[in-house]
Amino acid sequence: MGFINSAKCSNEDLYVIQKFIRVVQKTNNMDNASRFCHSPTVPALLSTVGSGVMTTSTTSIEQADCIFVAGPNLQETYPIIARRVIRAKRKGARVIVVDPRRTVTVKSLADSYLQIYPATDNALINGMMRIIIDEGLEDKEFIEKRTKGLDELKDYLMTLDLNEIERITNIPLNVIKEAAITYATAKNACILYNSGIAQHGAGIENIKALADLALLTGNYGRPGAGVNPLRGHANGEGFGDMGPLPVFYPGFQSVNEETAKRFEEIWGVKDLPSQPGMTYMDMVEKCKVLYIVGANPMLAAPDTNRVRKALEEKDLLVVQDIFMTETAEMANIVLPAATFMEKDGTITGVDRRVQRINKAIQPPGDAKPDWVIFCELARIMGYEEKFSFDSPVQIFEEIRKCVPQYRGITYKRLKSPSGIQWPCPTEDHPGTEVMFVENFPTPDGLGQFQIAEYKPPLELPDDTYPYIFTNGRVVFHFHTGTMTRRTKRLNNELTHGFAEISREDARELAIEDGDQVLLKSRRGEIKTIARVTHDIRKGLIFMPWHFSECAPNVLTGPTAGPPSKMPEFKFCAVSIEKV
């Protein structure tokens, strides 16, 4: 039996869901859709700085004097964070953008643009670190006081050939050098990253490298500095805190005997599961019974044809969602859920900011908030006592008991729209804007340098599939389009997908803008419309992943091993031809 949930749910929903799965089903077989987004972030940042959260707050990005945008197309995917960057720039900040595509973010925000060859990010960062050490620009005081392990990393970096890095990344060495020096000489340098860095086979290495870069230059513990993972969902941080994951109980307490015992006491139950559970794709493929809340694997998971087959073969597929998604259409039972406007609760934003969501209208028909559905299930299955919640505020009070970072937060304190950033240990604590000010939450309080060796991507282009395929988002749509393709104002802007192809490639293949094209990979094929542009590098093809009729995930497939098990969404091999 497997459960998949998503960060579309509120904190209260997810807390009740994980409690149900552990108390009633007695299993840790649950995973969150963020497996496909930040599963490398947690192990990578845990091993370097002890915690995988956004270190600064979104407001203090304005205080950075150098912003290193490692991949995210901020202007289309995080306009409000792009706004912070605009304000920082007004004060003189320099913005470095790394992206294989010349996006609107590059055009309007970048002072320096590194058009990187896809999937070579950690090579670039290693190169930058080597340059920083060669130039003597590392923050010796910070390294001395607050880190360990630099010697080993230095040994590794000294073996690198910078000309080789120039070749691999396809960025001229003088440009890499300039970026490295700008970053290292800044007072507060801020790294922003998201899927472009994480959704790779080498996702963990990429993020380790970023953390190393920040540790090397002392860019931790101050507003406007740090390594900052952005999120894909409104409750992208909160879901993690609530623990609907195979390896964590609420509050990032690892699944083991000790934690299970602790929760048995808090919840007043027995026999809580103490073994780590299965991850997303494993459950999709192996579990006979699958219960999905707010996730759409038919569009969001890699290798769609395989996913379809797996879902078709389930003994029981239950989907709980707000609309009839492509996945819901395959379910035996569909449970209609309420949207964020139709329930009260809290969500925790990207910078650990707990905020209220306020009910504005009644849910339509039989739709109910996710937590209500699970409480009713629990009641039917005889666990009424442990799931007797009448309102979200009661659930939140229980969350405060289990998650130490939330202990000082109450609904009353959350009346202010700016919310409270955790950790917030007591009710008179104002919340924490910046993390790691004094020390890191590692066993010895020090940041640990990790060696992040460059590894090529999981599937390389070859003669049959000579082009690199990547995918991402556009401003008008959100994820699998469940909501935005049903919203006239947004959908009318962009009703169908497209494949971005460079002018040179288009010329060679006799493809013109607007032509129908066929893309094929080892796993499947899709048809779409070509968009010929100067703004993408030769050899690379980009598609937005919002459109089910030309879903990029029909083509994607290879997945990294544990601990991240992250599919390499951002790189696989395809062929393209005019139809």
Place this chain on the structure above:
Amino acid sequence: MKDNLYLSWSSDDKIREMGESGGAVTALLKFALEMKLVDAVLAVKKRNGNRYDGVLSLITDPDEVVESAGSLHFAPVNVAKEIHKYLDGAKNLKIAVTCKPCDCRAIIELAKRGQINMANVILIGLNCTGTVLPVVAEKMIKDEYHVNPEDVVGEDLDNGKLIITLADGTRKEKNLEELEEKGYGRRENCRRCVFNIPRMADLACGKWGTKGKKATFIEICSQRGSELIEKAIETGALIVETPDEEAIEEREEKDRQAVELAQTWEQRDFDELRRLPYMDRLKYWLRYFNRCIKCFGCRDVCPICYCKDCYLEPERGFVQGGQTPPHMMFPLVRLAHVADSCVNCGQCEDACPMEIPLTRLYHMLNTELSSIFGYVPGMDVSEYPPLTTVTDEELHIEEVNVFRKN
């Protein structure tokens, strides 16, 4: 003209106490509701007692009116838009509305277009020399005044200073120009605004000319305003006295000073642009518009924009859908449609997530059109926008031919 000017205050002790300057406005609103002269009152309340969270509230219970007492300078609400959008343009609802001069003007513009039923609306205009965005205000009070924003119980703009009053009665002041040089202070459009006394409303209320007395200076600007005041005086809800020459002069002088300051800002913001040749002006604005992500925020909040089938939407076929940034037709067509009627309320600039200084463009163009046509938007419901009343003959006048090289 002296018999249309009054110094006034509430006869009710509690309201006089809670009010900013004697509670006259609050008393009038309460009176209007009690006498069923209106069905409801629109006024700004502090949500959860937070003066940085002012919300426009529809009040039907006379006893609730006192909760909106006191001026809030950190609440730039979009009154005209809310009446049009959420109260069906007051078609079937009699309301009394407190508003800033820009709100009054926007309401009058919407009334010209048949979108707000002026017969059902009593405009209680409030003197205004500018509002401050709540987030800016909080930061400014923390960083510049070194005060916990929650301790502020009042704020005022006077004599070139921004003065805050704390719970214990102490007052702290800072030079407004210095604050605004640093990026704090009033919204950009407010700084340039010369409309401080809302004479286009039914009543214009403020504290200039009160010589420090706890009273409100009311100027009656219309028949409807006159009737309301007369009734309020008759029933004893409002106590009045005639202002002396000194008071009247003080009021005029304050207005002159505020207009002068606004004109300085206007020169500062616009002269640079006015000096640029046309192609450079276009380049200047395209640099900003290249940041546009087509969120439609500007259009959604603009009180003048009310078309159900907007020219800018992709289905109309004029601005191609799905492009970021959108083609320059997107901002420029909206400009062409609205420029003659822009009241410089600043809501568009507040809404823009990419911090495009929209009011600089719209307001500037409006001032140029104003002087060409001798037309000021938002003053008189019977004065129609020049671009809707231009005649065929006028279109053929040589000097109007924009394609002629200068």
